[in-house]
Amino acid sequence: MESISVFDMLKIGVGPSSSHTLGPWRAAERWLARLDSRGNLEKVEEVEVHLYGSLSLTGKGHATDYAVMLGLLGADPEQIPIADIDPLITGIKDNNILKLNGKYKIVFDPKKNIVFNRKFLPFHANGIKFQAILKSGRKISKTYYSIGGGFVISEERKNAKRKVDMFNKFPYPIQKGTELLEYCKKEDLKISDIVLENEKSLRSNEEIDYQLNRIWNTMLECMYTGCHTEGTLPGGLNVKRRAFEMHNKLKSDLPYSTPEEWLQSIRQTEVKFRQILQWVSCFALSVNEVNASLGRVVTAPTNGSAGVIPAVLMYYMVIENHAGNFEHVKQFLLVAGEIGSIFKKGATISAAMGGCQAEIGVSSAMAAGALTELLGGSPEQVLMAAEIAMEHHLGLTCDPIGGLVQIPCIERNSMGAIKAINAAELALGSDPSAAKVPLDKVVQTMWETAKDMSSKYKETSEGGLAVGVFLSDC
Numbered sequence: 001m002e003s004i005s006v007f008d009m010l011k012i013g014v015g016p017s018s019s020h021t022l023g024p025w026r027a028a029e030r031w032l033a034r035l036d037s038r039g040n041l042e043k044v045e046e047v048e049v050h051l052y053g054s055l056s057l058t059g060k061g062h063a064t065d066y067a068v069m070l071g072l073l074g075a076d077p078e079q080i081p082i083a084d085i086d087p088l089i090t091g092i093k094d095n096n097i098l099k100l101n102g103k104y105k106i107v108f109d110p111k112k113n114i115v116f117n118r119k120f121l122p123f124h125a126n127g128i129k130f131q132a133i134l135k136s137g138r139k140i141s142k143t144y145y146s147i148g149g150g151f152v153i154s155e156e157r158k159n160a161k162r163k164v165d166m167f168n169k170f171p172y173p174i175q176k177g178t179e180l181l182e183y184c185k186k187e188d189l190k191i192s193d194i195v196l197e198n199e200k201s202l203r204s205n206e207e208i209d210y211q212l213n214r215i216w217n218t219m220l221e222c223m224y225t226g227c228h229t230e231g232t233l234p235g236g237l238n239v240k241r242r243a244f245e246m247h248n249k250l251k252s253d254l255p256y257s258t259p260e261e262w263l264q265s266i267r268q269t270e271v272k273f274r275q276i277l278q279w280v281s282c283f284a285l286s287v288n289e290v291n292a293s294l295g296r297v298v299t300a301p302t303n304g305s306a307g308v309i310p311a312v313l314m315y316y317m318v319i320e321n322h323a324g325n326f327e328h329v330k331q332f333l334l335v336a337g338e339i340g341s342i343f344k345k346g347a348t349i350s351a352a353m354g355g356c357q358a359e360i361g362v363s364s365a366m367a368a369g370a371l372t373e374l375l376g377g378s379p380e381q382v383l384m385a386a387e388i389a390m391e392h393h394l395g396l397t398c399d400p401i402g403g404l405v406q407i408p409c410i411e412r413n414s415m416g417a418i419k420a421i422n423a424a425e426l427a428l429g430s431d432p433s434a435a436k437v438p439l440d441k442v443v444q445t446m447w448e449t450a451k452d453m454s455s456k457y458k459e460t461s462e463g464g465l466a467v468g469v470f471l472s473d474c
Contacts, residue, residue, distance in 0.1 A: 003166035003173075004344060005202060006195065006337030007211055009366075010309075011150045011299045012218050013077040014085070015291030016405035018303040019350055019459075020055055020062030023146025024128050028071025030152060031130040031142055032101045042104055043134045047072065048113050052127035053120035054352035055146065057460045061235060061403025063294060065114050068128075072108075074101040082295055121145075123155050125352035125458065148350025148358065149301045170198045175345050177383045177439035180338065184379040191369075191379050192334040199334070209330065216329045217259075218298050219287070219310035224259040225295065226286025233292045235404045243286035250278055266318040276319060280421065281414035283311035288410040301340040301349045304356075304398075304405050305363035307413030309336055312367035312420050316374055328374055335373050336366040339386045346440065347447035351398035351459040354450030356409075360416040361393030361446065367420035372427050380432035383439040388423035389416075390442045395449055397457035399464025408465060 013022040028049075035041040049068050051059050059065060066089050070080070073088060092098050098108035121127035124145040131141040144152050172183045172194050183194050199208050227247035233239040254265040271279065287307035291297045300309040313332050317324040340349065343362045348354045369386035377385065393416070401407045456463025 003170060003202075004341035006199060006334055006341075007215075008151070009149065009299075009301050009337040009340040009344070010215050010333060012215065012296065013150055013299055013303065014067075014080070014082070015063075015294050015297050015303050015306070017062040017064075018150040018299040018301075018306075019126055019146045019148045019352060020059060020064045021067040021294075022077055022150040022299065022303065023067075023126065023148075023152050024051075024055065024064050025067040025071040025077050026150060027128050027144040027146060027152045028068055028130065029074070030144065032072065032074065034142060035132065035140075036101070040132070040134060040140065041101060043136070044100060044104065044106060044132045045135045046113075046133040047098075047100070047106060047108060048115065048131045048133075050115045050117055050127075050129040050131070052117045052129070053125040054459045055126045055128055056116040056118055057462065058400060058403035059116060061400065061461070062405060065110055066294070068114060069098065069108075069110065072098055072100060074103075085294055120455075125455075126350070148348060148353065149344070150299050151344075166202065170201055172198055174198075174338070174342070177342055177386075177443075180342070181379055181383065190331075191338060191373060191382055192331040195334040195338045209326075212330050212333055213326060215298050215333060216313075216326070218296060219300075219313070220259045220263065222290050222295065222297050222306075223283050223286045223310055223314060224262055226288075226290045227262075227282065229289070233289060233406055234294075235292070235402065235406060237402055237404055237406055239292070239406045239410075241289045243282050243289055246278060246282045246285065250275060250282060263314075263318060267322045271319060276315070277418065279319070280311050280315050280417050283314045284308060284414040284417045285410060287311070288405070288413045292404070292406050292410065300336070301344070301362055301366065302351070302359045304351065304409050305359040305413060305416065307410075308360065308363035308416040308420060309333075309367045309370070311413070311417035312371050315417075315421060316371060320375070332370040332374055335382060336370040339366045339369045339383075342439070343390075343443055343446070346443040348450060353458065354446065355453050355457050355459075356396040356398040356412065357390070357393045357446055358450060359398070360412045361390050361396055363413075364389040364393060364416040364420045364423070367417065368423035368427070371420065371424040375424060375428060377424070377428050378432070381427045381430070384430065384432045384435050385420075385424045385427035387435070387437055387439040387442045388426055389420050390439075390446060391437060392419060392423075394442070394446060395453075397453070397464050398459040399457055399466040400459070400461055401466050401469050403461045403466070407469075 284307035
């Protein structure tokens with residue numbers, strides 16, 4: 001079994017999709033590196049990109065073509081200024097010229113050189129093939145698969161052995177929830193402590209804190225941006241941003257000018273039950289409205305489900321614990337990442353493979369478990385909370401209208417966040433030894449459900465709301 005770090009599960013990137021935007025972007029980067037390592041990059045005369053299966057069927061709505069072009073330009077999704085994206089894409093479209101890896105100009109017409117193929121490749125639903133014609137006339141190609149959450153692989157899995165070696169070097173190698181609980185009992189440690197020890201086998205304490213802080217700051221800035229941006233989302237559905245108006249009704253008159261000051265101001269705002277629901281929904285909506293507009297988010301574990309974990313963590317920071325600090329954030333993210341990795345190892349986090357249960361369901365489980373530990377729950381209660389959250393997302397389909405990560409995706413994040421909080425409270429009030437469904441069983445059930453689910457409901461926009469609601473109705 002290969003190692004999966006917290007930083008594999010929580011990645012900084014650009015929306016609207018981890019599998020259809022960030023994944024193809026990273027695949028293009030990997031292909032450029034492959035060309036360069038073989039001395040072929042500067043010899044490229046022409047490039048053609050073929051998208052297959054779900055990448056093709058919902059690629060336009062997920063900005064897959066944009067991601068491919070940005071990746072071929074050599075832009076970094078973690079660092080590129082969001083304001084630069086439209087001018088870069090417009091420049092390629094207007095001039096039919098692309099500067100490969102930012103260095104080598106080639107003729108590139110997106111309408112001709114990016115080919116949308118409806119057929120599915122047998123290895124995975126999200127296939128992408130890069131083909132280059134060199135100046136000598138020789139053709140070379142490479143196929144990658146975007147398997148969800150920004151993870152990219154090829155069929156031969158050359159990095160798999162390295163990942164297995166890393167897994168075996170973990171002081172606490174974990175594949176299932178039962179193994180995680182055994183380590184917690186044996187060492188008398190919380191789940192976050194076990195996960196931290198594994199991370200320390202990969203990087204220093206300073207690097208762990210630095211990266212986790214980057215992730216939290218990106219989440220916070222994303223919520224802040226979403227709550228302070230009004231207007232209509234791009235894509236043609238004319239979806240109105242709601243976080244802006246919701247936030248204006250909820251906020252106090254206290255002044256602030258930064259995301260950190262904003263957090264403090266919310267702590268000083270009186271809330272009752274309805275306001276708590278509204279704040280959590282507002283946080284989740286804000287993230288996914290930013291995501292839908294090609295903004296910067298954290299895959300948690302995917303872009304389509306990026307709002308759940310920040311919303312639940314923000315709930316803890318501004319409502320449950322006004323003294324909450326980075327140590328609490330760190331603890332939350334470590335637990336969330338480990339729960340997500342258990343689902344990825346035992347099932348999938350790709351909607352193209354498992355429907356929305358693989359995205360919102362997993363993110364809700366991650367958030368539920370992480371919140372439970374922060375609220376004083378035992379390791380058994382943490383996994384119980386994760387199981388409850390997923391149990392009530394089983395069978396959830398992925399049916400985005402117009403292939404856009406907007407309807408029903410944005411609202412589903414608010415529902416996933418509320419369910420996560422509810423699942424945590426149910427677990428905290430329960431005896432885990434009396435639980436009838438262990439986490440590993442719900443992971444297995446989710447995977448069996450995914451395999452039984454029709455492809456119409458796996459991010460193809462060929463079933464459900466995607467065909468039940470006409471674009472003209474929007």
